[in-house]
Amino acid sequence: MNMKKLLAALFIVAILAVAAVIIFRQKISPSKNSQNSSKILVTSTIYPLSQLATHTGGDLITSKTIVPSGVEPHDFDPKPQDLVDVFESKVFIHSGTALEPWVEKIRADLESRGVVMVDASKGLNLIKGNDGVDPHYWLDPVLFQQSAITVRNALLAADPSRSSDYKLNSDKFIAKLIELDNAYKKKLFSCNQDTVVVSHNVLAYLANRYKFKVRSITGLSPNEEATSQSIADTVELLKTNNIRFVLAESLMPSKYADTLAKEAAVKTLLFNPLEGLTKEEVQQNADYFSVQYFNINTLATALECLKS
Amino acid sequence: MSCTATIGKKLFIITVMLDIFNYSFMVRAFAAGLVIGTIAPLIGTFLVARRFSLIADTLGHVSLAGIALGLLLHVNPIITAMMASILIALVVDKIRQNKIVSGESALAMLLSGGLALAIVLVGLARGFNVDLFSYLFGSITTIRSEDLMIILPVGIAVAITILVFYKQLLYISFDEDGARVSGVNVNALNMMLMILTAITVSLSIRIIGSLLIGALLVIPVTSASQISRNFKQSIILSIIFSLVSVTIGLFISFYANLPAGGTVVLISLVIFIFSYLFRILKLA
Amino acid sequence: MSEVLVCLKDIHFAYNRELVLEDIDLHIERGSYLGLLGPNGSGKSTLLKIILGLIKPQKGEVELFGQPQNKFKDHFKIGYVPQKATQIQSQFPISVEEVISLTAVSKKAAHQALTKVGMYSHRTRLITELSGGEQQRVFIAKALAASPEILLLDEPTVGIDNESQKDFYSLLRELNKEGLTIVIVSHDTEDIIKEVSRVVCVNRRLVCHVSPKEFIEGHFQDELYGDDRKKIIHHHSHA
Numbered sequence: 028m029n030m031k032k033l034l035a036a037l038f039i040v041a042i043l044a045v046a047a048v049i050i051f052r053q054k055i056s057p058s059k060n061s062q063n064s065s066k067i068l069v070t071s072t073i074y075p076l077s078q079l080a081t082h083t084g085g086d087l088i089t090s091k092t093i094v095p096s097g098v099e100p101h102d103f104d105p106k107p108q109d110l111v112d113v114f115e116s117k118v119f120i121h122s123g124t125a126l127e128p129w130v131e132k133i134r135a136d137l138e139s140r141g142v143v144m145v146d147a148s149k150g151l152n153l154i155k156g157n158d159g160v161d162p163h164y165w166l167d168p169v170l171f172q173q174s175a176i177t178v179r180n181a182l183l184a185a186d187p188s189r190s191s192d193y194k195l196n197s198d199k200f201i202a203k204l205i206e207l208d209n210a211y212k213k214k215l216f217s218c219n220q221d222t223v224v225v226s227h228n229v230l231a232y233l234a235n236r237y238k239f240k241v242r243s244i245t246g247l248s249p250n251e252e253a254t255s256q257s258i259a260d261t262v263e264l265l266k267t268n269n270i271r272f273v274l275a276e277s278l279m280p281s282k283y284a285d286t287l288a289k290e291a292a293v294k295t296l297l298f299n300p301l302e303g304l305t306k307e308e309v310q311q312n313a314d315y316f317s318v319q320y321f322n323i324n325t326l327a328t329a330l331e332c333l334k335s
Numbered sequence: 336m337s338c339t340a341t342i343g344k345k346l347f348i349i350t351v352m353l354d355i356f357n358y359s360f361m362v363r364a365f366a367a368g369l370v371i372g373t374i375a376p377l378i379g380t381f382l383v384a385r386r387f388s389l390i391a392d393t394l395g396h397v398s399l400a401g402i403a404l405g406l407l408l409h410v411n412p413i414i415t416a417m418m419a420s421i422l423i424a425l426v427v428d429k430i431r432q433n434k435i436v437s438g439e440s441a442l443a444m445l446l447s448g449g450l451a452l453a454i455v456l457v458g459l460a461r462g463f464n465v466d467l468f469s470y471l472f473g474s475i476t477t478i479r480s481e482d483l484m485i486i487l488p489v490g491i492a493v494a495i496t497i498l499v500f501y502k503q504l505l506y507i508s509f510d511e512d513g514a515r516v517s518g519v520n521v522n523a524l525n526m527m528l529m530i531l532t533a534i535t536v537s538l539s540i541r542i543i544g545s546l547l548i549g550a551l552l553v554i555p556v557t558s559a560s561q562i563s564r565n566f567k568q569s570i571i572l573s574i575i576f577s578l579v580s581v582t583i584g585l586f587i588s589f590y591a592n593l594p595a596g597g598t599v600v601l602i603s604l605v606i607f608i609f610s611y612l613f614r615i616l617k618l619a
Numbered sequence: 620m621s622e623v624l625v626c627l628k629d630i631h632f633a634y635n636r637e638l639v640l641e642d643i644d645l646h647i648e649r650g651s652y653l654g655l656l657g658p659n660g661s662g663k664s665t666l667l668k669i670i671l672g673l674i675k676p677q678k679g680e681v682e683l684f685g686q687p688q689n690k691f692k693d694h695f696k697i698g699y700v701p702q703k704a705t706q707i708q709s710q711f712p713i714s715v716e717e718v719i720s721l722t723a724v725s726k727k728a729a730h731q732a733l734t735k736v737g738m739y740s741h742r743t744r745l746i747t748e749l750s751g752g753e754q755q756r757v758f759i760a761k762a763l764a765a766s767p768e769i770l771l772l773d774e775p776t777v778g779i780d781n782e783s784q785k786d787f788y789s790l791l792r793e794l795n796k797e798g799l800t801i802v803i804v805s806h807d808t809e810d811i812i813k814e815v816s817r818v819v820c821v822n823r824r825l826v827c828h829v830s831p832k833e834f835i836e837g838h839f840q841d842e843l844y845g846d847d848r849k850k851i852i853h854h855h856s857h858a
Binding site for chain 2: 668671672673692694695697699701711712713714716717718720721722743745761765
């Protein structure tokens with residue numbers, strides 16, 4: 028008899044809780060309801076890919092990035108509302124690498140919902156190493172032009188009513204990428220050092236393109252623990268080549284760079300591999316290009332390039 | 336009781352209208368959640384009765400090693416998790432029978448051993464697609480249809496097995512010696528219980544994560560035993576509590592964007608507090 | 620000559636290299652009411668468990684109802700009431716009728732067993748809410764519910780109040796009169812020798828197998844308990 032009363036009470040509490048959550052919910056997911064019915068929603072997994080969307084779509088689209096800045100994409104597990112955003116979008120851009128393991132798991136669902144999945148690495152020859160495919164291709168302004176074209180085509184197909192606008196924006200975007208490529212070439216033309224030392228290996232594509240060498244303490248994943256052998260070898264290299272600078276990534280703790288700095292009298296410089304923006308960069312309204320120009324300066328300093 | 340009928344009807348209408356169920360990943364999460372929410376307390380009742388609750392956490396950590404192995408070998412991690420935990424479950428049963436070391440220390444060693452092995456295997460697997468975090472904490476958003484195709488039938492099989500052997504399982508949990516004298520094959524049933532636990536733990540990792548799996552097997556059971564008047568009632572009540580926790584937990588997890596594993600466990604703790612208070616106050 | 624229900628031949632049992640039982644030969648006949656006595660650590664509980672099949676002796680044979688133990692299949696014929704110490708953890712939610720249902724072959728058998736021990740009205744109660752004496756009655760009912768032919772009890776009077784003890788012994792008397800063979804292990808020598816028809820003393824070896832009268836008159840108590848005898852008798856008279 029008392030059991031039944033307790034059960035009934037629990038039941039009622041459960042229903043009330045559900046009701047409360049539904050009411051509450053109206054206030055916490057504005058994005059869905061306030062979606063302007065004429066603008067299409069484009070979701071991207073990580074920041075650099077959403078830059079493709081923003082620079083091509085501008086104000087004509089609503090763009091959302093799923094993995095927040097500062098979160099390691101490799102470890103990111105989408106929350107329910109994150110998936111809701113992706114499910115509700117018309118175009119979904121992902122890197123096409125192992126950086127976002129959750130993407131493959133929802134492919135079947137997305138396809139049945141008619142969400143267009145865009146692989147930003149389509150048509151690109153990605154660098155393969157011991158650790159797997161290097162995902163940092165967005166740092167290479169030449170490769171990124173191909174990604175820009177892929178995204179442009181997707182937007183044209185998804186929202187043909189605005190094709191002329193998208194084409195215009197895309198052309199401007201690609202022009203800026205060409206400009207960026209020239210800036211890299213110029214700044215890194217004549218340098219005293221040929222090797223950059225960096226915490227984890229984000230520089231392979233830039234090194235390929237602009238002809239310098241990279242020594243990284245760990246591999247592709249910043250979660251790896253560096254072996255003491257690796258650190259020792261790096262210290263050796265720093266001393267032998269008289270390298271004065273070591274690069275740390277802006278959103279990651281710089282413990283290895285700091286270790287090296289103590290061992291070999293080097294200074295730490297910040298490099299942003301563009302997986303996200305720092306708080307300062309967000310406040311400064313930074314974007315792909317402003318960060319890249321910052322990166323050029325960092326590399327020029329590290330490689331002790333002559334001012335031109 | 337026409338009262339419950341009208342409530343039921345209203346619930347049904349609400350359910351259909353809510354867009355939570357428009358998303359296939361949530362529908363799958365609920366399907367998996369309801370199955371696991373049913374078998375976890377079903378097994379847990381017998382574990383708690385025999386003071387063996389720690390086995391769930393131990394097998395959870397061992398499953399992690401199994402999952403790491405599966406990811407390394409590109410085999411479905413749930414299957415390797417099941418194999419690893421079944422193996423260790425049988426080892427634990429043997430240790431318990433032969434009293435080589437005390438049950439508690441054996442479990443503690445296996446718990447840390449399993450986790451250590453998982454860490455080493457993950458270290459070996461660097462560069463592979465290692466989403467170990469989602470197995471540690473659970474990830475309702477990435478339950479695939481393939482996962483459901485394992486969880487649903489295996490879960491139903493586990494439930495049916497327990498129902499079939501209900502009386503014998505109760506007997507050995509309550510009075511192992513008496514059961515032996517009555518001719519019950521105690522050793523075989525113990526082994527079976529261990530295997531069923533291993534399977535349940537492996538299935539539950541997807542939703543609730545290996546860190547919290549012990550909670551779902553134990554907390555609803557302890558809540559139920561506060562107020563039940565007999566064993567059957569205890570089982571039914573623990574399943575109800577568990578299902579309520581899972582349902583509310585999944586709803587809150589969806590709408591408030593919170594991790595499902597943690598939410599479900601916290602709710603089951605709230606239910607425990609209520610049922611504990613109910614017992615205390617009833618005595619006053 | 621009565622049918623021999625239990626036959627032990629040359630039983631030896633050692634635990635951790637310590638000899639617990641040596642050279643035990645014992646026949647238990649149908650209808651007997653047997654008290655198994657001995658001091659603490661004498662091996663009497665172990666002997667009971669060997670009969671029940673819970674412990675395997677290193678040497679010797681056990682025959683139950685004429686069959687070797689490992690071939691014996693009629694488990695319902697043997698009723699077992701364990702020592703209270705091995706009892707239920709707190710908060711194991713099981714009701715009296717659920718306990719009986721573990722061995723009862725039918726609802727009728729369960730009803731009869733509970734009524735026999737006077738616990739039918741308590742059938743929906745949780746076993747953890749019962750007193751020591753009530754729990755013991757439930758365990759007896761559980762053993763009776765399978766219609767056993769022999770009932771073995773291990774230290775059944777430990778922790779039971781005097782009033783319940785009296786009821787307990789009168790119940791056993793009644794059951795024995797109805798034909799149930801009873802074997803009771805106890806260190807409660809004074810009370811036991813008043814109830815049983817045979818006394819078996821164990822202190823690693825079989826010290827006696829006599830009638831209660833012979834037990835009192837013989838010097839078996841000295842051999843059995845040594846200097847402890849005086850202490851034990853005094854303890855019981857003050858109990």
